[in-house]
Amino acid sequence: xxPLLDVRDLTTHFFTQKGAFAAVDKVSFSVNxxxxxxxVGESGCGKSVTAASILRLVPDPPGxxxxxxxxxxxxxxxxxxxxxMRKVRGGRIGMIFQEPMTSLNPVFTIGDQITESLREHRxxxxxxxxxxxxxxxxxxxxxxxxxxIHNYPHRLSGGMRQRAMIAMALACDxxxxxxxxxxxxxxxTTQAQILELLDELxxxxxxAILLITHDLGVVAEYAQSVLVMYAGxxxxxxxxxxxxxxxxxxxxxxxxxxxxxxxxxxxSEGRPLPLNEISGMVPALDAMPAGCRFEPRCSYAVPACKMxxxxxxxxAEGVRSAACLRAADIVxxxx
Amino acid sequence: xxxxLAFWRRFSRNRAALLGLFIVxxxxxVAVAAPFLYPDDPMGMVAQPxxxxxxxxxxxxxxxxxxxxxxxxxxxxxxxxxxxGATATIASVLIGVTVGSLAGYYGGWVDEALMxxxxxxxxxxxxxxxIIVVAIFHSTIGxxxxxxxxxxxxxxxxxxxxxxxxxxxxxxxQAGIVMGMSDFRLIVTQILPNSMTPVIIAASxxxxxxxxxxxGLSFLGLGDPNVVSWGAIIGAGREAIREAWYISAxxxxxxxxAVLGLxxxxxxxxxxxxxxxxxx
Numbered sequence: 001x002x003p004l005l006d007v008r009d010l011t012t013h014f015f016t017q018k019g020a021f022a023a024v025d026k027v028s029f030s031v032n033x034x035x036x037x038x039x040v041g042e043s044g045c046g047k048s049v050t051a052a053s054i055l056r057l058v059p060d061p062p063g064x065x066x067x068x069x070x071x072x073x074x075x076x077x078x079x080x081x082x083x084x085m086r087k088v089r090g091g092r093i094g095m096i097f098q099e100p101m102t103s104l105n106p107v108f109t110i111g112d113q114i115t116e117s118l119r120e121h122r123x124x125x126x127x128x129x130x131x132x133x134x135x136x137x138x139x140x141x142x143x144x145x146x147x148x149i150h151n152y153p154h155r156l157s158g159g160m161r162q163r164a165m166i167a168m169a170l171a172c173d174x175x176x177x178x179x180x181x182x183x184x185x186x187x188x189t190t191q192a193q194i195l196e197l198l199d200e201l202x203x204x205x206x207x208a209i210l211l212i213t214h215d216l217g218v219v220a221e222y223a224q225s226v227l228v229m230y231a232g233x234x235x236x237x238x239x240x241x242x243x244x245x246x247x248x249x250x251x252x253x254x255x256x257x258x259x260x261x262x263x264x265x266x267x268s269e270g271r272p273l274p275l276n277e278i279s280g281m282v283p284a285l286d287a288m289p290a291g292c293r294f295e296p297r298c299s300y301a302v303p304a305c306k307m308x309x310x311x312x313x314x315x316a317e318g319v320r321s322a323a324c325l326r327a328a329d330i331v332x333x334x335x
Numbered sequence: 336x337x338x339x340l341a342f343w344r345r346f347s348r349n350r351a352a353l354l355g356l357f358i359v360x361x362x363x364x365v366a367v368a369a370p371f372l373y374p375d376d377p378m379g380m381v382a383q384p385x386x387x388x389x390x391x392x393x394x395x396x397x398x399x400x401x402x403x404x405x406x407x408x409x410x411x412x413x414x415x416x417x418x419x420g421a422t423a424t425i426a427s428v429l430i431g432v433t434v435g436s437l438a439g440y441y442g443g444w445v446d447e448a449l450m451x452x453x454x455x456x457x458x459x460x461x462x463x464x465x466i467i468v469v470a471i472f473h474s475t476i477g478x479x480x481x482x483x484x485x486x487x488x489x490x491x492x493x494x495x496x497x498x499x500x501x502x503x504x505x506x507x508x509q510a511g512i513v514m515g516m517s518d519f520r521l522i523v524t525q526i527l528p529n530s531m532t533p534v535i536i537a538a539s540x541x542x543x544x545x546x547x548x549x550x551g552l553s554f555l556g557l558g559d560p561n562v563v564s565w566g567a568i569i570g571a572g573r574e575a576i577r578e579a580w581y582i583s584a585x586x587x588x589x590x591x592x593a594v595l596g597l598x599x600x601x602x603x604x605x606x607x608x609x610x611x612x613x614x615x
Contacts, residue, residue, distance in 0.1 A: 089512065089515035090514035102507060117515075
């Protein structure tokens, strides 16, 4: 079966006074219907720009999608007219943002904003739209939905606002929900509730989720497959179990190695050991190495890494791929 | 509804604003009452000339040099002043909001072109420009309204543009785009309602200045000759100001009251609607 969303060699450039930089450089991945796919990486690695590119939301100028294909439900989103694209946005693909505090329009009630998105895509009566809004608020577990639709956003807590955002995004039964760091601005308990809710909605509505996050814990808990990004490129793609069980790319290994294990990371006398870290810094956009972009920080690097512009390539096992010259050696070394 | 109540509570805490509101309502009442209290033509010569106020109980406001009833003129003048002030304000807000929202939303060359044009209009002294417009076309209430709107919209345009520049970057606008809204819908339903507060405040002050401009034009004899207006009464009374200063003084007080009232309301709205000042 063809995947719901198939992103191939997506490239998004930003044109600045210092020159053109690829914030997303030939990134490929696919999302199957009903699954959660995670894009993970640190700040500035291009994961949000990737998400924005899918809905063609990259601000132009300075940004522009310069290459690749985004096949969604059999159509290349990059070839759609603006009018067709508007039907996809909010209709087939919903999106929720990092900041539920500012993502709701302060001058309208919650109910108005949900019915707004309904009436944008469907010709339905005001009364029906309101009934559907109440249904949606029930669906995202906002208590007392019948009353809440008349409330203004400032009367809701952060978690409730994110739920309202989710309700808006789900208004027209999208096939794909893009969640751009949906819990970053929320406290830990609320985070878990929202992610749990998204997971349940995914199952009950059969939609796919593209989850953008920098939190590997979230990935492990809620995603089925994952693409690790580094400096604008995909460096490792795998099923979640495989990635956490046996990371291949040195960057992924570094990330997982840097996760704290409070119970195990102690020396013989019970004192905590220092956390592992990946040495060095992400190279600046205008000073990217010619070869592998992780090479300067990589403990596995060999001289050839400096020269070879290595891209995501399938490994012998088939279901996973990594962008590393030494992937085969690393696989062999694994215990 | 609850919001309207909260707004009224904040507005009414401000004594000066309440006074302003009272004055404005009183002037509106005067304008509405004019055709009932003085059903005859206010330009008709009905009395002995130069009657001082309270001299003749039939004409409590006195009469002017031609024997026209000053009371009738001031009451009917309120009607004209409010009409011109309100329509000119509405017209300039419409022009200003359109120009400002297009410039602020689209940015780039649209913004450049519209804002340079706005600046060109702003460099011309407003009163001179209205005089020119009224002098070129026949002086009617319509042309006076057009002339006042032409000089007044630039400030609204700049205000709205500034609001749009910050609001269009806000995430709820992104959320609207993600929902598939068109540019027009985003501007009208998402951004504009959020930028109305300063526009409402500016409009109340603009109405005061429109009334002043109209009075100025009429004083110079450039007003609509077929209607009475406060400025025109002052202009007519100027020739006899030594013997009968009350002819100029009474409509003068009316203008001061109207402008003061509208300014107080504007200030009050600013305090009540501006969230940063709410806790003062």
